[in-house]
Amino acid sequence: MRTKGSHRGTRADENVEHCEHCGRDTRHRVSIELVSHSDRGSNARFAREPHRVANCRDCGTERTVRLNHDRSGR
Numbered sequence: 001m002r003t004k005g006s007h008r009g010t011r012a013d014e015n016v017e018h019c020e021h022c023g024r025d026t027r028h029r030v031s032i033e034l035v036s037h038s039d040r041g042s043n044a045r046f047a048r049e050p051h052r053v054a055n056c057r058d059c060g061t062e063r064t065v066r067l068n069h070d071r072s073g074r
């Protein structure tokens with residue numbers, strides 16, 4: 001499913017974000033991945049959670065952010 005109808009040749013999964021390693025805004029390759037959590041055995045339905053993975057095109061630093069941030073504190 002495409003959300004942006006750009007007809008340019010650039011890839012849709014690139015995004016400009018701030019990179020802590022570079023200390024500036026760089027282009028990142030962004031993808032959504034399901035990361036398995038095999039730590040606690042219980043709650044098997046939460047075994048895989050979507051993560052947003054961004055790789056800096058300059059230094060290669062990978063930054064992973066969990067998308068569902070609901071069960072952290074409350």
Ligand SMILES: [Zn+2]
Pocket residue numbers: 019020021022023026056057058059060061
């Ligand atoms: Zn970087």
